[in-house]
Amino acid sequence: MADLQALHADDVDLTTVLADTHLDNPVMTASGCAGAGRELQQFFDVRDLGAVVTKSIMRDPRSGRPTPRMAETPSGMLNSIGLQGPGIDSFLARDLPWLLQQGARPIVSIAGSSLAEYAELARRVGHTPGVAAIEVNISCPNVENRGLVFACDPVQAARVISVVRRDTPRGVPVLAKLSPDVTSIVEIAQSVVEAGADGLVLINTLLGLRVDLDTMRPQLGGVTGGLSGPAIRPVAVRAVWQVAAALPGVPIVGVGGVRTGADALEFLAAGASAVQVGTAIFNDPAAPIRVVRELREELARRGIGKVGEAIGLAHHPRGATAVTDLSDVGQPPAARTEG
Amino acid sequence: MADLQALHADDVDLTTVLADTHLDNPVMTASGCAGAGRELQQFFDVRDLGAVVTKSIMRDPRSGRPTPRMAETPSGMLNSIGLQGPGIDSFLARDLPWLLQQGARPIVSIAGSSLAEYAELARRVGHTPGVAAIEVNISCPNVENRGLVFACDPVQAARVISVVRRDTPRGVPVLAKLSPDVTSIVEIAQSVVEAGADGLVLINTLLGLRVDLDTMRPQLGGVTGGLSGPAIRPVAVRAVWQVAAALPGVPIVGVGGVRTGADALEFLAAGASAVQVGTAIFNDPAAPIRVVRELREELARRGIGKVGEAIGLAHHPRGATAVTDLSDVGQPPAARTEG
Amino acid sequence: MTSTDSTFASSATERRPLQVTGEVFSIKRVGDYFHLTMVADGIAEQTRPGNFLALAVGGDTSAHLLRRCFSIYRARPAGVYGGTVEIVFAAGGAGTQWLSRLQPHDAVDVVGPLGRPFALPREPVACALVGGGYGSAPLFGLAERLRERRCAVHMVLGAATESRLFGTLEARRAAQSVTVTTVDGSVGIKGVVTDALPGLITRNKIEVVYSCGPMGMLRAVTDVAVEHGAWSQTAVEESMACGIGVCMTCVLPVEGDDGVIKMVRSCVEGPVFGGDKVQWDAVGTIPTGTYGAGTGGGH
Amino acid sequence: MTSTDSTFASSATERRPLQVTGEVFSIKRVGDYFHLTMVADGIAEQTRPGNFLALAVGGDTSAHLLRRCFSIYRARPAGVYGGTVEIVFAAGGAGTQWLSRLQPHDAVDVVGPLGRPFALPREPVACALVGGGYGSAPLFGLAERLRERRCAVHMVLGAATESRLFGTLEARRAAQSVTVTTVDGSVGIKGVVTDALPGLITRNKIEVVYSCGPMGMLRAVTDVAVEHGAWSQTAVEESMACGIGVCMTCVLPVEGDDGVIKMVRSCVEGPVFGGDKVQWDAVGTIPTGTYGAGTGGGH
Numbered sequence A, B: 001m002a003d004l005q006a007l008h009a010d011d012v013d014l015t016t017v018l019a020d021t022h023l024d025n026p027v028m029t030a031s032g033c034a035g036a037g038r039e040l041q042q043f044f045d046v047r048d049l050g051a052v053v054t055k056s057i058m059r060d061p062r063s064g065r066p067t068p069r070m071a072e073t074p075s076g077m078l079n080s081i082g083l084q085g086p087g088i089d090s091f092l093a094r095d096l097p098w099l100l101q102q103g104a105r106p107i108v109s110i111a112g113s114s115l116a117e118y119a120e121l122a123r124r125v126g127h128t129p130g131v132a133a134i135e136v137n138i139s140c141p142n143v144e145n146r147g148l149v150f151a152c153d154p155v156q157a158a159r160v161i162s163v164v165r166r167d168t169p170r171g172v173p174v175l176a177k178l179s180p181d182v183t184s185i186v187e188i189a190q191s192v193v194e195a196g197a198d199g200l201v202l203i204n205t206l207l208g209l210r211v212d213l214d215t216m217r218p219q220l221g222g223v224t225g226g227l228s229g230p231a232i233r234p235v236a237v238r239a240v241w242q243v244a245a246a247l248p249g250v251p252i253v254g255v256g257g258v259r260t261g262a263d264a265l266e267f268l269a270a271g272a273s274a275v276q277v278g279t280a281i282f283n284d285p286a287a288p289i290r291v292v293r294e295l296r297e298e299l300a301r302r303g304i305g306k307v308g309e310a311i312g313l314a315h316h317p318r319g320a321t322a323v324t325d326l327s328d329v330g331q332p333p334a335a336r337t338e339g
Numbered sequence C, D: 001m002t003s004t005d006s007t008f009a010s011s012a013t014e015r016r017p018l019q020v021t022g023e024v025f026s027i028k029r030v031g032d033y034f035h036l037t038m039v040a041d042g043i044a045e046q047t048r049p050g051n052f053l054a055l056a057v058g059g060d061t062s063a064h065l066l067r068r069c070f071s072i073y074r075a076r077p078a079g080v081y082g083g084t085v086e087i088v089f090a091a092g093g094a095g096t097q098w099l100s101r102l103q104p105h106d107a108v109d110v111v112g113p114l115g116r117p118f119a120l121p122r123e124p125v126a127c128a129l130v131g132g133g134y135g136s137a138p139l140f141g142l143a144e145r146l147r148e149r150r151c152a153v154h155m156v157l158g159a160a161t162e163s164r165l166f167g168t169l170e171a172r173r174a175a176q177s178v179t180v181t182t183v184d185g186s187v188g189i190k191g192v193v194t195d196a197l198p199g200l201i202t203r204n205k206i207e208v209v210y211s212c213g214p215m216g217m218l219r220a221v222t223d224v225a226v227e228h229g230a231w232s233q234t235a236v237e238e239s240m241a242c243g244i245g246v247c248m249t250c251v252l253p254v255e256g257d258d259g260v261i262k263m264v265r266s267c268v269e270g271p272v273f274g275g276d277k278v279q280w281d282a283v284g285t286i287p288t289g290t291y292g293a294g295t296g297g298g299h
């Protein structure tokens, strides 16, 4: 990029559009890594983020999984929180109003164990003024289907999204958050988009396990947990790349190991219109706002004046305009046989 | 484990049995990370390893993928070698004899792009005296099936294993190496075991991608690559745990991010009978032999006199004898909804 | 003991944690522990006894993302060197070992002060401060505050062996009486803190027992306190991923003033809890009847 | 130019790389580079010009697994301080930045010497040694060996700007003639090394051109050498994961003595190659006709 003239960081336009929603910048918190924003407000003004994605909320209060709930792993961590939360009533009464008072853009993540629960949550959240979008966490067991996870089956995943889309007011975009623990994330993505998802959030955690060598038992109370952090970034970027190539035009939010502005730019280049910062917050409570600043600088250094110009850049030689180069994706031959 | 009396490291019995094959210790090299042992012999005596697993060999010589072929990632790396290799003739003429001369235990990894190629390789390798086992790398595109990867479909995976088992002499165990990039690794494992696999090797790399922010293009010549190293260890341990619980008695070789003796012990406790060391070799050429030494110390410190006693330990309270506690695995509810 | 509010002065005033790049002033070995003093502007001014710090470990190239948490041992507001904060820690795993190799002038990324401090009694009552191992670290600042309130301060310090005790000498200055226990009898009474505590409570009419140390000890201390009708204030140590209240990893079953048991975050609602409120035997489980338990598909 | 064997002395003698924990003896800034001297027993004794080292970076808690490779600038067999090896490097990414912060007495995990050294001519012929940026580092040891063989040594050092040149002063001692080029003309000839090379070759009847630097430069230098009927020996720089020949990441299309183009490992079969053998315009691709290309399902 040396040939390009660098810009002043202040001249970079960070605004981005996500399924018709305009955001001041493409950086959000990742669900479950920022509560409902209150605690982070001690470190920076959450209003300065593109959006605040709240911890996945369920209909009823929920105590979650037994402790220990976390294990550190190389460049990452495992968590097994089990969606502990206050339930939708308390969330709408206490958490959401606070975010709106601050002037933040809330994206509300919902989780259910049945289609009916998702539908109810969609109605209640969707009709609350000020919600920028609904993020649907489908990495949950379906009690009506032998506890199989919605996100791991294209049909079940689509069912959730269609009821949520049906019961959410038009103006409120519905974002489907997908699990990477599937044979083909493109297949799931296609299926939820057909079911009405206005955008996709890629990726949720990878299923992992750690054995505690003192007790010689699984370290997590929940036995298995979700792997997050920079360790999984290459998997997340790959997911964004594949889906962006297979479904051009579908807005994607990239999440998984974003720690710096350079990481954020990598996701944009792979085809994401926005990114979320999760585990990095535990390392640096100010990470999300730092990523905004660093992304601005990364773009400026490369002479990229608008976030929009960076989106999907890695799919086509600089200058071209759309995600067109599909030649090297979705092809298992190229995509596998790494060794 | 404090209650247990520590042993002298020398008193620990490291021998392990893998599908009727006795190994002096449970530590092997991972395919593609040790060539055919020659280069590592400069750093330690490859005869002192449980086995040397050779780079996956194909029928014909193969030039592999264009460079760049690697990208460093947090606590890991991506590779896209594309199975470059000399082909089976040269391998049997030059590489295998050298290993046998050294008195090493060779496990030969084979890879094919068709059932016929796998079968031919199985016959030629299987009939070469001194081969301890055949490891079947099924993370390869099937040219006869739209280039879909064998390892990602239970039926295709089983087909490969059954032809290999059919054409390999009885005495030579056939180990199926599985990909983690599937919705249910237990399903694939079940299917290849039914097809005749004598053991399983878990896991191959995860599919990943990295964007080079200087060129703003995918960093790897092959676009996507395989993620390896400590970053993926929690995913590999989880795969071993799930399969050991679902298929008790099926020998498992754990691979993915093993860097220390403690890491090796974690895999044993999760249900592996042996482990392989791959990417760690690039950090420390002596890693495999160091892991043997450290594992011996880890076992001694915990008063575990035999490797066999450590295998599957994390599945049941100390003292019990078999992998019996399935209560907390294979259950998507417990296994998902980490957040 | 329906509510602690009547007994303890509230520490309501709004304080917020800071994130600062501290500088190592000194690091010393003390028995089996390391005593680390850092210049970290603004933190000391805000610190109350029982607060803790979260330190990033491993530097720029670190594979360890999670901060390590440590009770604040001392906090000195800006003087000649700018404000300093001090911790006492055991070098166990990768992160604390890295910290133990720090040298003067090295940079440390510090977040703090975090957590709820010890509640202080309204009246000048007699207090027992019980510390297990490095758990004594936060008790010295507490002793100072208590003495300011003209409370009688008695300290009980216990550990497995002498080298695992911290601050026995300083304790003599900080407290009216000091009792030391070691499991191996290498110094003081051969036994554990709860062997000495009952006698101490009766002799000195102790009304509040503060404790910090291993969970097992906190529980045992609480039992003794409750038996003797004394208040118990315990500083717990749960694994924490964020330390600031956003991740929900550090939870513990605690009974609220409404009598309802909830899984509460020990990093923001703790680490100090009324010992009688913590469901000690249920730690590591979700006790039945816990708020939100048994909903949402059976887990 | 069918084979290089006739022209160059073979360096057949069996040598094997060592893995040692080295100790930083000194680290100095030199222009835009860092000059690192390490005590690393046994390595110097084995080193030949063109060999390289692979250093682990980040220490115990490192998230960076892969070693960083550096040409050996100087190697001094055990003396008062034990054997030392020296490298010259640019601090770019995380690993080299970490190396640039090393202090004397810090430990460094070193593997080396690695790779094939420069081949030396049998006869005392005139040689040009062309270095781009830090690429000059391995040329000084080479110059010494060549002078021992009574070869005339002429050096050409080029860089974008003066601060990116390394060793121009030392070159005056090491060579009969020294030509310096900078793209911005800040010192020496304004231009690139290949502007100066043709004249140098003709004037001094150069028979062998050694070069080390960016791939583009190596290619251009080779073209000039071939034009003038001189041998070209180039030390390439490919990304390497292992540095010892086991991973196959560092390959390059090179024509063998049998005329067949193969993807060969630059860490063990290189980094020094006959410039005329490297398929420069095919680097980053698998040229058609390459041994093993077009088999195995189209990739």
Ligand SMILES: Cc1cc2nc3c(=O)[nH]c(=O)nc-3n(C[C@H](O)[C@H](O)[C@H](O)COP(=O)(O)OP(=O)(O)OC[C@H]3O[C@@H](n4cnc5c(N)ncnc54)[C@H](O)[C@@H]3O)c2cc1C
Pocket: A071, A072, C052, C066, C067, C068, C069, C070, C071, C072, C087, C088, C089, C090, C091, C092, C093, C094, C095, C096, C097, C134, C135, C137, C236, C237, C238, C239, C240, C241, C271
């Ligand atoms: C509020 C609080 C106050 C503390 N005060 C002190 C103190 O004053 N002195 C002291 O030596 N230790 C104290 N600890 C414990 C200290 O945080 C751990 O010993 C330390 O985090 C272990 O890090 P490591 O790198 O040695 O171990 P690792 O095994 O590398 O740690 C891995 C992960 O587990 C977490 N972890 C491991 N052990 C513990 C533990 N016992 N408690 C909490 N998290 C843990 C770490 O934070 C890290 O995220 C305190 C913990 C808490 C929660």
Ligand SMILES: Cc1cc2nc3c(=O)[nH]c(=O)nc-3n(C[C@H](O)[C@H](O)[C@H](O)COP(=O)(O)OP(=O)(O)OC[C@H]3O[C@@H](n4cnc5c(N)ncnc54)[C@H](O)[C@@H]3O)c2cc1C
Pocket: B071, B072, D052, D066, D067, D068, D069, D070, D071, D072, D087, D088, D089, D090, D091, D092, D093, D094, D095, D096, D097, D134, D137, D236, D237, D238, D239, D240, D241, D271
């Ligand atoms: C045989 C050989 C000799 C070399 N000699 C020198 C020397 O004398 N002085 C010097 O400054 N540099 C030299 N290099 C280049 C040096 O290895 C890289 O600059 C360095 O590895 C970059 O590491 P980093 O942490 O700065 O970059 P990072 O971007 O953090 O590196 C990430 C990964 O990519 C690899 N990598 C990145 N750039 C290069 C590169 N240019 N060449 C090879 N691998 C790379 C690294 O090894 C690492 O594995 C040499 C390389 C080779 C192969």
Ligand SMILES: Cc1cc2nc3c(=O)[nH]c(=O)nc-3n(C[C@H](O)[C@H](O)[C@H](O)COP(=O)(O)O)c2cc1C
Pocket: A338, A339, B030, B031, B032, B033, B055, B056, B079, B081, B083, B109, B137, B177, B203, B204, B205, B226, B227, B228, B229, B230, B232, B255, B256, B257, B258, B276, B277, B278, B279, B280, D247
């Ligand atoms: C450079 C490289 C080459 C590899 N080549 C092969 C291969 O040829 N066949 C195979 O089955 N696995 C191959 N693998 C995968 C490893 O054998 C191993 O399954 C994986 O890297 C995880 O283990 P690790 O984290 O210890 O490296 C390769 C891995 C790397 C890093």
Ligand SMILES: Cc1cc2nc3c(=O)[nH]c(=O)nc-3n(C[C@H](O)[C@H](O)[C@H](O)COP(=O)(O)O)c2cc1C
Pocket: A030, A031, A032, A033, A055, A056, A079, A081, A083, A109, A137, A177, A203, A204, A205, A226, A227, A228, A229, A230, A232, A255, A256, A257, A258, A276, A277, A278, A279, A280, B338, B339, C247
């Ligand atoms: C402690 C923790 C809690 C999480 N909770 C949720 C959640 O409630 N809902 C959800 O959709 N994702 C949840 N996630 C996943 C993150 O939103 C994110 O998808 C994942 O961690 C990868 O991003 P990261 O590497 O930046 O953390 C959680 C992650 C962590 C670490």
Ligand code: FES
Pocket: C239, C240, C241, C242, C243, C244, C245, C246, C247, C248, C249, C250, C251, C265, C266, C267, C268
């Ligand atoms: S440690 Fe994250 S909420 Fe307490």
Ligand code: FES
Pocket: D239, D240, D241, D242, D243, D244, D245, D246, D247, D248, D249, D250, D251, D265, D266, D267, D268
């Ligand atoms: S770097 Fe591994 S083979 Fe050359």
